[in-house]
Amino acid sequence: MSYEFLQQYWWFLVSLLGALLVFLMFVQGANSLVGSLGGEAEGRRLIINSTGRKWEFTFTTLVTFGGAFFASFPLFYSTSFGGAYWLWMIILFSFVLQAVSYEFQNKLGNLLGARTFQMFLVINGIVGPLLLGGAVATFFEGSNFIVAKDNLTGMQPVISQWANASHGLDALLNPWVLVFGFAVFFLARILGILYVMNNVNDEDIRSRASVRLVGSTIVFLLLFVAYLVHLLMKDGYAYDSVTGVISIEPLKYLNNFMEMWYLLVLLLVGVVLVLYGIIRTIISKTYIGGIWPVGIGVVLTVLALLLCAGWNNTAYYPSTADLQSSLTIANSCSSEFTLRTMAFVSLLIPFVLAYIVVAWRKIDSKKLDKQEIVTDEAY
Amino acid sequence: MSNILLSIDAGTIEWSRAQFALTAIYHWLFVPLTLGLAVIMGIMETCYYRTRNVFWKDAARFWQKLFGVNFAMGVATGIILEFEFGTNWSNYSWFVGDIFGAPLAIEGIVAFFMESTFVAVMFFGWKKVSAGFHLAATWLTGVGATISAWWILVANAWMQNPVGCVFNPDTMRNEMVSFAEVALSPFAIDKFCHTVISAWIIGAVFTVAVSCWYLLKGREKKLAVESIKIGAIVGLVASVGAALSGHQSAFRVAKVQPMKLAAMEALYNGGTDQSLTGIALVNPFVQPDYANEAEAPLKIAVPYALSILATNDPHGYVPGINDILNGYTRPDGTIEPSADEKIERGKKAIDALAAYRAAKFGSSDDGSIAASHLQVLQENMPYFGYGYVQDKADLVPFVPINFYAFRVMVGVGCLLILFFMVVLFFAYKKDIVMAPKWLHWVAIAMVPLAYIASESGWLVAEFGRQPWTIQDLLPTWASVSNLQSSSVMLTFFIFLILFTTMLAVEISILMKQIKKGPEYEL
Secondary structure (H helix, E strand, O other): OOHHHHHHHHHHHHHHHHHHHHHHOHHHHHHHOHHHHHOOHHHHHHHHHHHHOOHHHHHHHHHHHHHHHHHHOHHHHHHHHHHOHHHHHHHHHHHHHHHHHHHHOOOOOOOOOHHHHHHHHHHHHHHHHHHHHHHHHHHHHOEOEEEOHHHHHOOOOOOEEEOOOOOOHHHHHOHHHHHHHHHHHHHHHHHHHHHHHHHEOOHHHHHHHHHHHHHHHHHHHHHHHHHHHHHHHOOEEEEOOOOOOEEEEOOHHHHHHHHOHHHHHHHHHHHHHHHHHHHHHHHOOOOOOOHHHHHHHHHHHHHHHHHHHHOOOEEEEOEOOOHHHOEEOOOOOOOHHHHHHHHHHHOOHHHHHHHHHHHHHHHOOOOEOHHHHHHOOOO | OOOOOOOOOHHHHHHHHHHHHHHHHHHHHHHHHHHHHHHHHHHHHHHHHHHOOHHHHHHHHHHHHHHHHHHHHHHHHHHHHHHHHHHOOHHHHHHHHHHHHHHHHHHHHHHHHHHHHHHHHHHHOOOOOOHHHHHHHHHHHHHHHHHHHHHHHHHHHHHHOOOOEEEEOOOOEEEEOOHHHHHOOHHHHHHHHHHHHHHHHHHHHHHHHHHHHHHHHOOOHHHHHHHHHHHHHHHHHHHHHHHHHHHHHHHHHHHHOHHHHHHHHOOOOOEOOOOEEEEOOOOOOOOOOOOOOOOOOOOEEEOOHHHHHHHOOOOOOEOOHHHHHHOEEOOOOOEEOOHHHHHHHHHHHHHHHHHHHHHHHOOOOOHHHHHHHHHHHHHHHHHHHHHHOOOHHHHOOOHHHHHHHHHHHHHHHHHHHHHHHHHHHHHHHOOHHHOOHHHHHHHHHHHHHHHHHHHHHHHHHHHOOOOEEEOOOEEHHHOOOOOOHHHHHHHHHHHHHHHHHHHHHHHHHHHHHHHHOOOOOO
C-alpha cells in the first residue's frame, strides 16, 4: 500500500461515510415533515417512534464521519471546524437538541412539554440537512481561509485562519451553496417520506406521504439538476501531484467525470435508482419499498460527487482567499504510518455493517403501527 | 495564563478553556451513570436469563428506563466534545491530529456503532428478539460504552503523556510512529481502569440510593432489596478497585507529570521521606506564594505516605514546585533542567525549526545548513512547548483547585468503601428493610457526594496539567483556534443554558420515573 493509495483509500472511506450520512438523514427528513405526514398527535407520535428507532445510526455516522476526517485529513478538521466556527456550531446545536428530544418528549416531568421537543426535532430536521448540505457544497465552491504552517514559529502560532469575521456563515451568501443545501434538504425529505411509507403500517400516513413525495421530488430535481449543470460547467482547483502547486482548471469536475468514467457510471446508476424508486412509489399504490433503491441510489450519487471532489488531483477544499492554501488529499492527510494503521482498523467496517443489518432487520421485522405504540416500549 | 507576546486574544483562550471544561464536566455527569447502570442492568437481565424469573426482567427494565433517560444526554454532550477539538482547538488538531485523531475514529467505528445499534434492540426488542439475543444486546450496549471510554481515555492519556510519536519539521506536526505505544501506554491503562471503575461506583451508589428511597417510602421492597444487594457488591468492589488503581495512577503521574503531583499536594519544596498532607490551610482563591513559603500553613500530614504514593518507597524523592522550577537531581543522578533552561531550549527549538524551513524551502535550498538546524531542533525538541512560555510562573497549575479536589476525591472515595461495607452488612447479615432510617438517608446523600468526587478526579487530571494541552509540547495558548473571544463567549453561554436546561429536565424525568416505579408484568 503506497502513500498515494492510502490517501485515495481514506478519501473513499470518508466519502462513503458522507454518502451513508446523507442516506441516513431520512431521519431528519421525516422529522421535518412530522406535522404534515402525521396529522393528529397519534400519527405524529407514530412517525417520531419510527425515526426514533434509527436516529442513533444517523448520529453515530455523523460522529464517525468527524472522527474519520480527523484521523485521515487532520488539516481539514482543524481548518474547517476552527474556521467555519458558526456554521458547525449551529449544526451541532441542532443535533444536541435532537439527541435528547426522542427520549424526553413523552416522559412525565419533561418540564418543557412534548410539543417543545417535537419542535426541536423539526428544527434539527430542517437545519441539519440544509447546513450539512451547505458545508458539503463548499467542497466545490470554496471557502475563505488561509493556511500558513510557518505561523507555528511566529508570534501568532495558529496555522489555519478564516479570512473574514463571519466564521463560516459567509458560505450561506453564495447562492450555489444554498442551492446544494436545499437540494440535500429536499432529498432528506424524499428519503424520510419513503422510509415512513416503508416502516409505518398506517394507511392515512402512507396516503399523505405519497402526496408530499411528489412536491418534494419536483423541488429536489430542479435544485439538483441546476447544481449538477453548474458543477459540470464550473472551474475547479487542480494540483500538480509532483510539486503540489494548485491552479485553476476550467471544467475541472466535468473533466474528472470524463477521466474517471467509473464515477460517471456510479453517478448515473445512482440517479437512475433514485428516479426509479420515486417514480415506482408514485405510480404504484402498493409499492412501499422505494426507500431501498432510492437509498442505494443516494449513496452511489453522493459517493460519486465526493470522490469527484477529491480524486484525480483535485483540491477538495478550495480556498477562495489563497489558492495555494487549498486542501488536497495529499497536503492535508495524516502520515503514511497513521493511514496504514487506520486502514487495518477499517477492515472492521464490514463486520460493523453486518451486525447493524442484523439488528435493523430484527427491529423492523414487524412494521410499526399505532397498536405497538400503546402496548410496547415507545417514545 | 495569557502570553503577551502572542497575538491571540487572551479572552479566546480562557473562554475556549471554559467551554471545553463546561462540556467535559456536563458530559461526565451522564457517562459514569451510563457505564455503571450498564453493569447493574446487565447483571439483572443475566439473572432473568438464567432463572426465567420475571421479577428480574421487570427489575432490568426498570433500570434500563432510567439508563435511557440518562444515555441521551451523554450522547448529546459527547458529540460536542469531539467537535470542539476542531472548532476551538484547531491548532492542536493539526499539531497532533496525526496521533490524536486515530483513537477518535476507532471509537466511532468500533464503539459508537456497537452502542447505538444494540441500545435500540435493548429498548425496543423485548418482544421482537429472543431472550438470549436481548441479553447479548444489553451487555453489548455496556461493552460499547466501555470500549468508547477506552479509546477516549487513550486519547486523553496521550495528551498527558505523549508517547509513540516524533515531530516532523517538514509537515510541522507530530506524527505517530508506534500505534501500540499510543493505544497501550501504561498511562492509558491506568487511566482507563481508574475512570471506568469509578464510573461503576456512580452506578452502584445511584442504584442503592434509589432502592433506599423506596425502602423509606415502604414500597417496591423486593426490587429495592435485590438491587441493593447487587449494587452494594458492585460498589464495594469498584471502590476498592478505584483506590488501588488510583494509587497506580498517582505513581504514574509522579513520573511523567511531577508538577501535577506537587500541585495536588501543595508541595512547594520536595525531598526524600515526604509526608502526605491530610489537610492544610491553602487559600482556595489565590495561588500560594510557593517561592517564599516553606510549606502550606497548619499542615497535618501522614509521614512517608507521599513518598510511598509517588515512588512505592517510604524514603523516595518527590520534587516540589520550586524544585521543578529551579531544576533538581533525581536519585539516579540524572538532572532535570530548570524551567528557565527549558524555556531557553524551547525557544532554541522553535528558532531552529524556522531556520530549518527557511533553509529547506526558501530560495537558497541549502541542504547542509538545513541539516545543522535540524540537529539543533532535535536536540531541543523535548522542550519545544516551553518555547511558547514567557513567564515560568505560567508553568505552575492553580494549586488550590488541585489541592482541594484531590482531597475531596480521596476522602469521599474512602467514605464510599465504608458506606458499601455497612450496606452490605445490613443487606446480607441483617435486614436492610429494617435498617435504621439514617442509613437510607445516607445512601441518598451519597449520590451528590459520589458525583462531586468523580468530577473532582477530572478537575485534578485536567487542572493539574495546565498550562499544557499536550504535556511539554504545546501550551493552551498555542493550541486554540483564532476566533473572536466574543464568539466563543456566546457559544459558552448557549451551551451553559442548553446543558443546564437539559440537566434540569433529565433530573425531573428521573424523579418522576423513580416515583412511578417499575411496571410489573404479573
